[in-house]
């Protein structure tokens with residue numbers, strides 16, 4: 001089976017991932033939703049010579065498939081595909097299906113979080129839980145990229161994240177235009193410190 005399918009990142013978002021990695025040189029990258037993007041992230045880290053991608057995948061078959069591509073491309077040093085089945089998590093008294101994070105064993109904080117799962121048709125605003133469940137593990141000055149950000153659900157998710165996590169700000173007005181399918185957020189270290197100690 002090919003990883004080049006309608007579910008994969010677009011070439012523009014792939015370019016954005018690669019450019020962001022080269023610019024920010026993250027130590028720890030966490031990805032929600034594996035596939036072609038996992039290979040792109042792995043190749044970029046291999047080129048940089050440091051860092052590791054931890055890719056969360058809810059579907060066991062898809063996790064095995066991505067893992068076999070990672071092996072075929074000799075990227076196992078740079079990529080770990082984690083089978084993280086969906087589990088019910090209650091946030092503000094609402095149940096959400098989201099990745100079981102028990103097998104996400106990272107030392108340190110997340111420098112880049114790329115959110116491209118779980119699938120949008122799973123539940124309304126399917127990717128929202130990434131905020132409450134992972135944003136506190138993002139490094140000061142760490143980055144978050146949300147794919148499919150042109151969709152209505154994702155636009156609502158971004159609005160809600162920015163309201164609930166004021167230390168994250170839109171960061172997509174750089175010299176390079178960002179493809180409309182993705183949104184880039186950055187954790188502003190100063191605001192984070194003020195919020196916790198101010």
Ligand SMILES: C[S@@+](CC[C@H](N)C(=O)[O-])C[C@H]1O[C@@H](n2cnc3c(N)ncnc32)[C@H](O)[C@@H]1O
Nearest residue numbers: 007008009033034035036037059062116117119
């Ligand atoms: C948007 S996709 C992730 C795509 C991935 N980041 C990439 O660039 O290839 C989100 C999830 O959809 C599921 N998925 C991927 N390909 C699929 C397919 N052809 N049909 C149904 N589900 C698929 C996988 O479980 C994946 O984690």
